[in-house]
Amino acid sequence: AARGVREITLLGQNVNAYNGEGPDGRRSSLAHLAAALAEIPGLDRIRYTTSHPNDFSDDLIAAHRDLQQLMPYLHLPVQSGSDRILRLMNRRHGRQAYLDLIDRIREARPDLALSSDFIVGFPGETDRDFEDTLDLVRRVGYASSFSFLYSPRPGTPAATMAAPVPDEVARSRLHALQALLTNQQVAFNAAQAGRTLPVLFEKRGRHSRQAIGRSPFLQSVHVDDADHLIGRIVEVEIVSGQQNSLTGRLPVATEDAMPPLRQRATASRAVGATPA
Structure with missing residues:
Protein backbone atom coordinates (compact mmCIF):
# COMPACT_ATOMS: atom_id res chain seq x y z
CA ALA A 1 0.00 0.00 0.00
CA ALA A 191 -27.30 -1.91 -17.73
CA GLN A 192 -24.23 0.05 -16.58
CA ALA A 193 -24.70 2.64 -19.33
CA GLY A 194 -25.65 5.97 -17.80
CA ARG A 195 -24.13 5.12 -14.42
CA THR A 196 -21.06 6.69 -12.86
CA LEU A 197 -18.68 4.06 -11.49
CA PRO A 198 -15.34 4.31 -9.67
CA VAL A 199 -12.70 2.83 -11.97
CA LEU A 200 -9.22 1.75 -10.91
CA PHE A 201 -7.01 2.44 -13.92
CA GLU A 202 -4.45 -0.33 -14.44
CA LYS A 203 -2.76 0.01 -17.83
CA ARG A 204 -2.66 1.77 -21.18
CA GLY A 205 -5.10 0.75 -23.89
CA ARG A 206 -4.53 0.05 -27.57
CA HIS A 207 -5.24 3.59 -28.67
CA SER A 208 -3.23 6.71 -27.97
CA ARG A 209 -3.83 8.08 -24.45
CA GLN A 210 -6.45 5.40 -23.79
CA ALA A 211 -6.41 3.67 -20.39
CA ILE A 212 -8.07 0.48 -19.16
CA GLY A 213 -9.33 0.02 -15.64
CA ARG A 214 -11.65 -2.14 -13.57
CA SER A 215 -15.08 -1.32 -12.19
CA PRO A 216 -16.12 -2.54 -8.74
CA PHE A 217 -17.80 -5.44 -10.60
CA LEU A 218 -14.47 -6.44 -12.22
CA GLN A 219 -15.54 -5.23 -15.66
CA SER A 220 -12.86 -3.93 -17.98
CA VAL A 221 -13.47 -0.22 -18.64
CA HIS A 222 -11.92 1.62 -21.62
CA VAL A 223 -11.55 5.40 -21.35
CA ASP A 224 -9.90 7.82 -23.80
CA ASP A 225 -7.49 10.54 -22.66
CA ALA A 226 -6.94 8.79 -19.32
CA ASP A 227 -3.46 7.26 -19.52
CA HIS A 228 -2.20 9.83 -16.99
CA LEU A 229 -4.57 8.36 -14.39
CA ILE A 230 -3.05 4.87 -14.14
CA GLY A 231 -2.88 3.86 -10.49
CA ARG A 232 -5.81 6.05 -9.48
CA ILE A 233 -9.46 5.40 -8.76
CA VAL A 234 -11.57 7.85 -10.75
CA GLU A 235 -15.31 8.37 -11.16
CA VAL A 236 -16.14 7.47 -14.77
CA GLU A 237 -19.35 8.04 -16.71
CA ILE A 238 -20.27 4.77 -18.45
CA VAL A 239 -21.30 5.41 -22.04
CA SER A 240 -22.02 1.86 -23.19
CA GLY A 241 -21.60 -1.77 -22.26
CA GLN A 242 -20.40 -4.52 -24.58
CA GLN A 243 -20.13 -8.26 -23.97
CA ASN A 244 -16.66 -8.14 -22.42
CA SER A 245 -16.11 -4.51 -21.46
CA LEU A 246 -17.51 -1.07 -20.77
CA THR A 247 -16.79 2.20 -22.54
CA GLY A 248 -16.53 5.26 -20.32
CA ARG A 249 -15.60 8.92 -20.36
CA LEU A 250 -14.10 11.23 -17.80
CA PRO A 251 -16.34 13.86 -16.21
CA VAL A 252 -15.39 17.43 -17.08
CA ALA A 253 -14.04 18.26 -13.59
CA THR A 254 -11.97 15.06 -13.19
CA GLU A 255 -8.57 16.75 -13.19
CA ASP A 256 -9.40 19.14 -10.36
CA ALA A 257 -10.77 16.26 -8.25
CA MET A 258 -7.73 14.00 -8.58
CA PRO A 259 -5.38 13.53 -5.61
CA PRO A 260 -1.63 13.58 -6.34
CA LEU A 261 -0.37 10.45 -8.05
CA ARG A 262 1.47 8.18 -5.63
CA GLN A 263 5.08 7.49 -6.36
CA ARG A 264 5.54 4.22 -8.29
CA ALA A 265 1.78 3.66 -8.24
CA THR A 266 0.75 0.10 -8.92
CA ALA A 267 -2.84 -0.60 -9.86
CA SER A 268 -3.29 -4.05 -8.34
CA ARG A 269 -1.44 -6.91 -6.76
CA ALA A 270 -2.42 -10.47 -5.90
CA VAL A 271 -1.65 -11.82 -2.44
CA GLY A 272 -1.92 -15.57 -1.86
CA ALA A 273 -3.95 -16.82 1.08
CA THR A 274 -3.48 -20.47 1.94
CA PRO A 275 -6.77 -22.18 2.83
CA ALA A 276 -7.02 -24.43 5.87
Whole structure:
Protein backbone atom coordinates (compact mmCIF):
# COMPACT_ATOMS: atom_id res chain seq x y z
CA ALA A 1 0.00 0.00 0.00
CA ALA A 2 2.91 2.35 0.74
CA ARG A 3 4.13 1.76 -2.84
CA GLY A 4 0.74 2.76 -4.26
CA VAL A 5 -1.07 -0.57 -4.40
CA ARG A 6 -4.79 0.18 -4.32
CA GLU A 7 -6.28 -3.31 -4.67
CA ILE A 8 -5.38 -6.84 -3.59
CA THR A 9 -6.91 -10.20 -4.36
CA LEU A 10 -6.73 -13.01 -1.81
CA LEU A 11 -6.19 -16.28 -3.62
CA GLY A 12 -7.01 -19.83 -2.60
CA GLN A 13 -8.60 -22.94 -4.05
CA ASN A 14 -11.31 -22.62 -1.37
CA VAL A 15 -10.26 -19.22 -0.10
CA ASN A 16 -13.28 -18.75 2.15
CA ALA A 17 -12.15 -21.81 4.12
CA TYR A 18 -9.17 -19.71 5.25
CA ASN A 19 -8.32 -20.49 8.87
CA GLY A 20 -5.41 -18.32 9.89
CA GLU A 21 -4.10 -16.86 13.11
CA GLY A 22 -4.67 -13.25 14.06
CA PRO A 23 -2.24 -10.93 15.86
CA ASP A 24 -3.79 -11.97 19.20
CA GLY A 25 -3.25 -15.66 18.46
CA ARG A 26 -6.93 -16.35 17.93
CA ARG A 27 -8.43 -18.00 14.84
CA SER A 28 -8.77 -15.61 11.92
CA SER A 29 -11.40 -16.27 9.27
CA LEU A 30 -11.44 -14.74 5.80
CA ALA A 31 -13.87 -12.12 7.11
CA HIS A 32 -11.44 -11.22 9.93
CA LEU A 33 -8.60 -11.02 7.43
CA ALA A 34 -10.59 -8.75 5.13
CA ALA A 35 -11.49 -6.48 8.05
CA ALA A 36 -7.83 -6.23 9.05
CA LEU A 37 -6.80 -5.38 5.49
CA ALA A 38 -9.50 -2.72 5.33
CA GLU A 39 -7.70 -0.88 8.12
CA ILE A 40 -4.60 -0.35 5.96
CA PRO A 41 -4.48 3.29 4.78
CA GLY A 42 -4.67 3.61 1.01
CA LEU A 43 -5.87 0.06 0.39
CA ASP A 44 -9.17 0.82 -1.31
CA ARG A 45 -10.22 -2.50 -2.82
CA ILE A 46 -10.25 -6.08 -1.57
CA ARG A 47 -11.28 -9.13 -3.60
CA TYR A 48 -10.99 -12.88 -3.08
CA THR A 49 -11.32 -16.00 -5.20
CA THR A 50 -12.30 -18.84 -5.46
CA SER A 51 -15.09 -19.55 -2.99
CA HIS A 52 -17.01 -22.72 -2.17
CA PRO A 53 -20.68 -22.53 -1.11
CA ASN A 54 -20.06 -24.94 1.77
CA ASP A 55 -17.52 -22.61 3.38
CA PHE A 56 -19.47 -19.36 3.13
CA SER A 57 -19.82 -18.22 6.74
CA ASP A 58 -22.20 -15.75 8.35
CA ASP A 59 -19.35 -13.39 9.20
CA LEU A 60 -18.27 -13.30 5.55
CA ILE A 61 -21.80 -12.37 4.52
CA ALA A 62 -21.70 -9.61 7.15
CA ALA A 63 -18.34 -8.45 5.79
CA HIS A 64 -19.94 -7.88 2.40
CA ARG A 65 -22.47 -5.67 4.16
CA ASP A 66 -20.05 -3.78 6.40
CA LEU A 67 -16.73 -3.41 4.55
CA GLN A 68 -16.70 -0.69 1.94
CA GLN A 69 -13.38 -1.99 0.57
CA LEU A 70 -14.80 -5.47 -0.14
CA MET A 71 -15.85 -5.24 -3.76
CA PRO A 72 -19.42 -6.16 -4.78
CA TYR A 73 -18.31 -9.00 -7.05
CA LEU A 74 -18.31 -12.65 -6.05
CA HIS A 75 -17.17 -15.74 -7.92
CA LEU A 76 -19.13 -18.62 -6.40
CA PRO A 77 -18.91 -21.83 -8.46
CA VAL A 78 -21.89 -24.20 -8.40
CA GLN A 79 -20.94 -26.52 -11.32
CA SER A 80 -24.49 -27.85 -11.87
CA GLY A 81 -28.08 -26.97 -11.07
CA SER A 82 -29.09 -30.60 -10.64
CA ASP A 83 -29.18 -32.10 -7.15
CA ARG A 84 -28.48 -35.55 -8.60
CA ILE A 85 -25.39 -34.38 -10.47
CA LEU A 86 -24.18 -32.35 -7.48
CA ARG A 87 -24.29 -35.56 -5.39
CA LEU A 88 -22.35 -37.45 -8.07
CA MET A 89 -19.79 -34.62 -8.08
CA ASN A 90 -19.53 -34.92 -4.27
CA ARG A 91 -20.23 -31.20 -3.97
CA ARG A 92 -22.01 -31.71 -0.62
CA HIS A 93 -24.56 -28.98 -1.21
CA GLY A 94 -27.83 -28.89 -3.11
CA ARG A 95 -29.28 -26.37 -5.53
CA GLN A 96 -31.69 -24.95 -2.96
CA ALA A 97 -28.89 -24.43 -0.44
CA TYR A 98 -26.97 -22.55 -3.13
CA LEU A 99 -29.98 -20.40 -4.03
CA ASP A 100 -30.69 -19.67 -0.37
CA LEU A 101 -27.07 -18.61 0.14
CA ILE A 102 -27.27 -16.27 -2.85
CA ASP A 103 -30.43 -14.70 -1.37
CA ARG A 104 -28.70 -14.11 1.98
CA ILE A 105 -25.62 -12.54 0.39
CA ARG A 106 -27.73 -10.32 -1.84
CA GLU A 107 -29.79 -9.24 1.13
CA ALA A 108 -26.56 -8.08 2.77
CA ARG A 109 -25.17 -6.54 -0.44
CA PRO A 110 -27.99 -5.77 -2.92
CA ASP A 111 -25.65 -4.54 -5.67
CA LEU A 112 -23.60 -7.76 -5.67
CA ALA A 113 -22.59 -9.11 -9.08
CA LEU A 114 -22.09 -12.87 -9.34
CA SER A 115 -20.07 -15.21 -11.50
CA SER A 116 -19.81 -18.99 -11.40
CA ASP A 117 -18.36 -22.14 -12.97
CA PHE A 118 -20.38 -24.84 -14.74
CA ILE A 119 -19.48 -28.30 -16.02
CA VAL A 120 -21.65 -29.76 -18.77
CA GLY A 121 -21.78 -33.42 -19.74
CA PHE A 122 -20.84 -34.96 -16.39
CA PRO A 123 -21.33 -38.77 -16.57
CA GLY A 124 -25.00 -39.63 -16.19
CA GLU A 125 -26.28 -36.11 -16.89
CA THR A 126 -29.76 -36.30 -18.41
CA ASP A 127 -31.81 -33.72 -20.29
CA ARG A 128 -33.70 -33.06 -17.03
CA ASP A 129 -30.44 -32.52 -15.14
CA PHE A 130 -29.31 -30.02 -17.76
CA GLU A 131 -32.66 -28.21 -17.65
CA ASP A 132 -32.17 -27.86 -13.88
CA THR A 133 -28.87 -26.11 -14.60
CA LEU A 134 -30.49 -23.72 -17.07
CA ASP A 135 -33.24 -23.02 -14.54
CA LEU A 136 -30.71 -22.19 -11.81
CA VAL A 137 -28.88 -19.80 -14.16
CA ARG A 138 -32.14 -18.01 -14.96
CA ARG A 139 -33.00 -17.74 -11.27
CA VAL A 140 -29.63 -16.34 -10.19
CA GLY A 141 -28.71 -14.09 -13.10
CA TYR A 142 -24.93 -13.92 -13.54
CA ALA A 143 -22.75 -10.99 -14.53
CA SER A 144 -20.24 -13.43 -16.01
CA SER A 145 -19.42 -17.13 -15.84
CA PHE A 146 -17.14 -19.90 -17.03
CA SER A 147 -18.52 -23.10 -18.54
CA PHE A 148 -16.71 -26.22 -19.64
CA LEU A 149 -17.26 -29.66 -21.11
CA TYR A 150 -16.62 -32.48 -18.67
CA SER A 151 -13.33 -34.25 -19.31
CA PRO A 152 -12.29 -37.38 -17.37
CA ARG A 153 -9.29 -37.27 -15.10
CA PRO A 154 -7.57 -40.61 -14.47
CA GLY A 155 -7.87 -41.78 -10.89
CA THR A 156 -11.06 -39.85 -10.11
CA PRO A 157 -14.36 -41.63 -9.36
CA ALA A 158 -16.07 -39.86 -12.26
CA ALA A 159 -13.58 -41.33 -14.75
CA THR A 160 -15.03 -44.81 -14.21
CA MET A 161 -18.70 -43.85 -13.96
CA ALA A 162 -21.20 -45.44 -16.30
CA ALA A 163 -23.47 -43.58 -18.73
CA PRO A 164 -21.03 -41.14 -20.31
CA VAL A 165 -22.76 -38.34 -22.20
CA PRO A 166 -22.22 -38.52 -25.99
CA ASP A 167 -19.90 -35.80 -27.18
CA GLU A 168 -22.39 -34.26 -29.60
CA VAL A 169 -25.03 -34.06 -26.85
CA ALA A 170 -22.61 -32.51 -24.38
CA ARG A 171 -21.46 -29.92 -26.92
CA SER A 172 -25.03 -29.00 -27.81
CA ARG A 173 -25.82 -28.48 -24.13
CA LEU A 174 -22.68 -26.39 -23.62
CA HIS A 175 -23.63 -24.12 -26.53
CA ALA A 176 -27.12 -23.63 -25.09
CA LEU A 177 -25.74 -22.82 -21.63
CA GLN A 178 -23.12 -20.45 -22.99
CA ALA A 179 -25.75 -18.62 -25.04
CA LEU A 180 -27.81 -18.04 -21.90
CA LEU A 181 -24.79 -16.93 -19.86
CA THR A 182 -23.64 -14.61 -22.64
CA ASN A 183 -27.07 -12.98 -22.80
CA GLN A 184 -26.95 -12.37 -19.06
CA GLN A 185 -23.45 -10.90 -19.25
CA VAL A 186 -24.39 -8.60 -22.13
CA ALA A 187 -27.50 -7.44 -20.26
CA PHE A 188 -25.53 -6.76 -17.07
CA ASN A 189 -22.90 -4.74 -18.90
CA ALA A 190 -25.47 -2.84 -20.94
CA ALA A 191 -27.30 -1.91 -17.73
CA GLN A 192 -24.23 0.05 -16.58
CA ALA A 193 -24.70 2.64 -19.33
CA GLY A 194 -25.65 5.97 -17.80
CA ARG A 195 -24.13 5.12 -14.42
CA THR A 196 -21.06 6.69 -12.86
CA LEU A 197 -18.68 4.06 -11.49
CA PRO A 198 -15.34 4.31 -9.67
CA VAL A 199 -12.70 2.83 -11.97
CA LEU A 200 -9.22 1.75 -10.91
CA PHE A 201 -7.01 2.44 -13.92
CA GLU A 202 -4.45 -0.33 -14.44
CA LYS A 203 -2.76 0.01 -17.83
CA ARG A 204 -2.66 1.77 -21.18
CA GLY A 205 -5.10 0.75 -23.89
CA ARG A 206 -4.53 0.05 -27.57
CA HIS A 207 -5.24 3.59 -28.67
CA SER A 208 -3.23 6.71 -27.97
CA ARG A 209 -3.83 8.08 -24.45
CA GLN A 210 -6.45 5.40 -23.79
CA ALA A 211 -6.41 3.67 -20.39
CA ILE A 212 -8.07 0.48 -19.16
CA GLY A 213 -9.33 0.02 -15.64
CA ARG A 214 -11.65 -2.14 -13.57
CA SER A 215 -15.08 -1.32 -12.19
CA PRO A 216 -16.12 -2.54 -8.74
CA PHE A 217 -17.80 -5.44 -10.60
CA LEU A 218 -14.47 -6.44 -12.22
CA GLN A 219 -15.54 -5.23 -15.66
CA SER A 220 -12.86 -3.93 -17.98
CA VAL A 221 -13.47 -0.22 -18.64
CA HIS A 222 -11.92 1.62 -21.62
CA VAL A 223 -11.55 5.40 -21.35
CA ASP A 224 -9.90 7.82 -23.80
CA ASP A 225 -7.49 10.54 -22.66
CA ALA A 226 -6.94 8.79 -19.32
CA ASP A 227 -3.46 7.26 -19.52
CA HIS A 228 -2.20 9.83 -16.99
CA LEU A 229 -4.57 8.36 -14.39
CA ILE A 230 -3.05 4.87 -14.14
CA GLY A 231 -2.88 3.86 -10.49
CA ARG A 232 -5.81 6.05 -9.48
CA ILE A 233 -9.46 5.40 -8.76
CA VAL A 234 -11.57 7.85 -10.75
CA GLU A 235 -15.31 8.37 -11.16
CA VAL A 236 -16.14 7.47 -14.77
CA GLU A 237 -19.35 8.04 -16.71
CA ILE A 238 -20.27 4.77 -18.45
CA VAL A 239 -21.30 5.41 -22.04
CA SER A 240 -22.02 1.86 -23.19
CA GLY A 241 -21.60 -1.77 -22.26
CA GLN A 242 -20.40 -4.52 -24.58
CA GLN A 243 -20.13 -8.26 -23.97
CA ASN A 244 -16.66 -8.14 -22.42
CA SER A 245 -16.11 -4.51 -21.46
CA LEU A 246 -17.51 -1.07 -20.77
CA THR A 247 -16.79 2.20 -22.54
CA GLY A 248 -16.53 5.26 -20.32
CA ARG A 249 -15.60 8.92 -20.36
CA LEU A 250 -14.10 11.23 -17.80
CA PRO A 251 -16.34 13.86 -16.21
CA VAL A 252 -15.39 17.43 -17.08
CA ALA A 253 -14.04 18.26 -13.59
CA THR A 254 -11.97 15.06 -13.19
CA GLU A 255 -8.57 16.75 -13.19
CA ASP A 256 -9.40 19.14 -10.36
CA ALA A 257 -10.77 16.26 -8.25
CA MET A 258 -7.73 14.00 -8.58
CA PRO A 259 -5.38 13.53 -5.61
CA PRO A 260 -1.63 13.58 -6.34
CA LEU A 261 -0.37 10.45 -8.05
CA ARG A 262 1.47 8.18 -5.63
CA GLN A 263 5.08 7.49 -6.36
CA ARG A 264 5.54 4.22 -8.29
CA ALA A 265 1.78 3.66 -8.24
CA THR A 266 0.75 0.10 -8.92
CA ALA A 267 -2.84 -0.60 -9.86
CA SER A 268 -3.29 -4.05 -8.34
CA ARG A 269 -1.44 -6.91 -6.76
CA ALA A 270 -2.42 -10.47 -5.90
CA VAL A 271 -1.65 -11.82 -2.44
CA GLY A 272 -1.92 -15.57 -1.86
CA ALA A 273 -3.95 -16.82 1.08
CA THR A 274 -3.48 -20.47 1.94
CA PRO A 275 -6.77 -22.18 2.83
CA ALA A 276 -7.02 -24.43 5.87
